[in-house]
Amino acid sequence: MPSHEFQSHDHSHCVSDAMNAALLHCEKNSLKFTPVRQRVFEILLSEHKAMGAYDILEILAKEGMGSQPPVVYRALDFLGTHGFVHKIEKLNAFVACEHPGSDHDPAFMICRSCTKVVEMEGSPNSEISTAAKSMGFEVEAIVVEAEGLCPTCQDTE
Amino acid sequence: MPSHEFQSHDHSHCVSDAMNAALLHCEKNSLKFTPVRQRVFEILLSEHKAMGAYDILEILAKEGMGSQPPVVYRALDFLGTHGFVHKIEKLNAFVACEHPGSDHDPAFMICRSCTKVVEMEGSPNSEISTAAKSMGFEVEAIVVEAEGLCPTCQDTE
DNA sequence: GAGGGCTTGATATACTATAACAGTTCATAT
DNA sequence: ATATGAACTGTTATAGTATATCAAGCCCTC
Ligand SMILES: [Zn+2]
Ligand SMILES: [Zn+2]
Ligand SMILES: [Zn+2]
Ligand SMILES: [Zn+2]
Numbered sequence: 001m002p003s004h005e006f007q008s009h010d011h012s013h014c015v016s017d018a019m020n021a022a023l024l025h026c027e028k029n030s031l032k033f034t035p036v037r038q039r040v041f042e043i044l045l046s047e048h049k050a051m052g053a054y055d056i057l058e059i060l061a062k063e064g065m066g067s068q069p070p071v072v073y074r075a076l077d078f079l080g081t082h083g084f085v086h087k088i089e090k091l092n093a094f095v096a097c098e099h100p101g102s103d104h105d106p107a108f109m110i111c112r113s114c115t116k117v118v119e120m121e122g123s124p125n126s127e128i129s130t131a132a133k134s135m136g137f138e139v140e141a142i143v144v145e146a147e148g149l150c151p152t153c154q155d156t157e
Numbered sequence: 158m159p160s161h162e163f164q165s166h167d168h169s170h171c172v173s174d175a176m177n178a179a180l181l182h183c184e185k186n187s188l189k190f191t192p193v194r195q196r197v198f199e200i201l202l203s204e205h206k207a208m209g210a211y212d213i214l215e216i217l218a219k220e221g222m223g224s225q226p227p228v229v230y231r232a233l234d235f236l237g238t239h240g241f242v243h244k245i246e247k248l249n250a251f252v253a254c255e256h257p258g259s260d261h262d263p264a265f266m267i268c269r270s271c272t273k274v275v276e277m278e279g280s281p282n283s284e285i286s287t288a289a290k291s292m293g294f295e296v297e298a299i300v301v302e303a304e305g306l307c308p309t310c311q312d313t314e
Numbered sequence: 315g316a317g318g319g320c321t322t323g324a325t326a327t328a329c330t331a332t333a334a335c336a337g338t339t340c341a342t343a344t
Numbered sequence: 345a346t347a348t349g350a351a352c353t354g355t356t357a358t359a360g361t362a363t364a365t366c367a368a369g370c371c372c373t374c
Contacts, residue, residue: 004292032371034321053361068324073362089246090300092330092361107285109294120288127284128264128303131277135161136308137266143247143302146285151293189340191352210330225355230331235352249330249361 005048005098005118006111006150014098015045021100022084031082036065040075041096044085050093050110050117088117090145095119107144113153120144162205162255162275163268163307171255172202178257179241188239193222197232198253201242207250207267207274245274247302252276264301270310277301 005014022041026033043056053072061067076094079085085094086106097106098119107120125142132139162171179198183190200213210229218224233251236242242251243263254263255276264277282299289296 006292006294032321036322066323069362070324070364071322074322089302107288109289109292109296111294112297118292118294120285120292122288124284124288125301127281128277128301131264131279131281132266132303132305135163135266135275135277136311137163137268137275137303138306138311139266139303140269140305141303143300143304144282144285145246145300146289146294146296146298147300148289148297149295154293154295189352193353223354225353226331227333227355228353231352 006109006116006152011048014048015042018045018084018096018098018100022082025082025084025101029082031078036060036071037075037078039063039065040072041079041084044079044094044096048095048098048116048118050088050091050095050115052091052093056094086119088145089143090147091117105142105144107142108146109150110145110147111150111153112147113149113156116150118150163266163273163309168205171205172199175202175241175253175255175257179239182239182241182258186239188235193217193228194232194235196220196222197229198236198241201236201251201253205252205255205273205275207245207248207252207272209248209250213251243276245302246300247304262299262301264299265303266307267302267304268307268310269304270306270313273307275307 019041023033025031039060040056043059044051053069053076057067057069057072060072066072076085080087083097083103084100085096087094088108088110090110095108095117105123105125107123107125109118109120111117125144128142128144129139176198180190182188196217197213200216201208210226210233214224214226214229217229223229233242237244240254240260241257242253244251245265245267247267252265252274262280262282264280264282266275266277268274282301285299285301286296
């Protein structure tokens, strides 16, 4: 399966896989996957792009699901806590997780041209953990965000 | 020299080394290291901690060096462009660079307890670059920020 | 059916960052 | 020496991101 998310692909699978994983996980852990939370997750799943909280809020508001910031921030907090979405610190924005179910420190590639965001496979940060450990630093979470050009945008430059 | 910046150390060396390197670099490249820029850099050098733009601004204002946000953001932009300071995306805050002179993608350790921030040696992100390259992604800049507990704060927990 | 925990609604506010324009300074070119 | 222009600073206004707080509703359970 070399088709990764920068290339065109059957995106409906991304959506249904992620949503099913989330539904299952909430079911198993008695988490309340409420309409607002579910809708925010759907919105983030619609594309492999990061969205700002206020962009999401605007969509929610149009649909009559809450029009104030705390609504969306609370939903994002829930989704983040349970690993369904990640925050992209560099962009102050949020993306749906592409590796649902697994507990992981995500690492991202952000295309500055098409603005797509893709999660790397396998959390390639053992090197960082090692470097930190060698200084006696105990790592609890790692932010890794690579910005640049995706394969498609390199061609069309 | 295993004394790294989480431990107590002769910090005046950090300050003077960084300031000298900056002065030299500006001299060599005909950059205008103006009073505001120099003072902002000094403020960031005073501790190995990240400071918010408005924290810096507050100090500047007390000293009569400009009291409006653009003043500090412009100074930070200059200092960042020329590699004297880095932004910590996770904190929306800024730190003085600990490896002046070298052009580098920084990588940080952030202690959540004492809030000190230390730059790792050697930009340990070849693993990430490799992973990205294998997907055809061309990396231009990398954010690496590890959050956790520094050696000192692990003991006192 | 009363209590308690969690979710949502709503208001207000805090925090972070930039746009735009005016005034100054300083180096350079005529 | 003066004009020109680029870059820096001052200032006002505004945009964008995030949280604190309190009130009201829902759901589970005891
Ligand atoms: Zn997809
Ligand atoms: Zn993920
Ligand atoms: Zn020091
Ligand atoms: Zn540095």
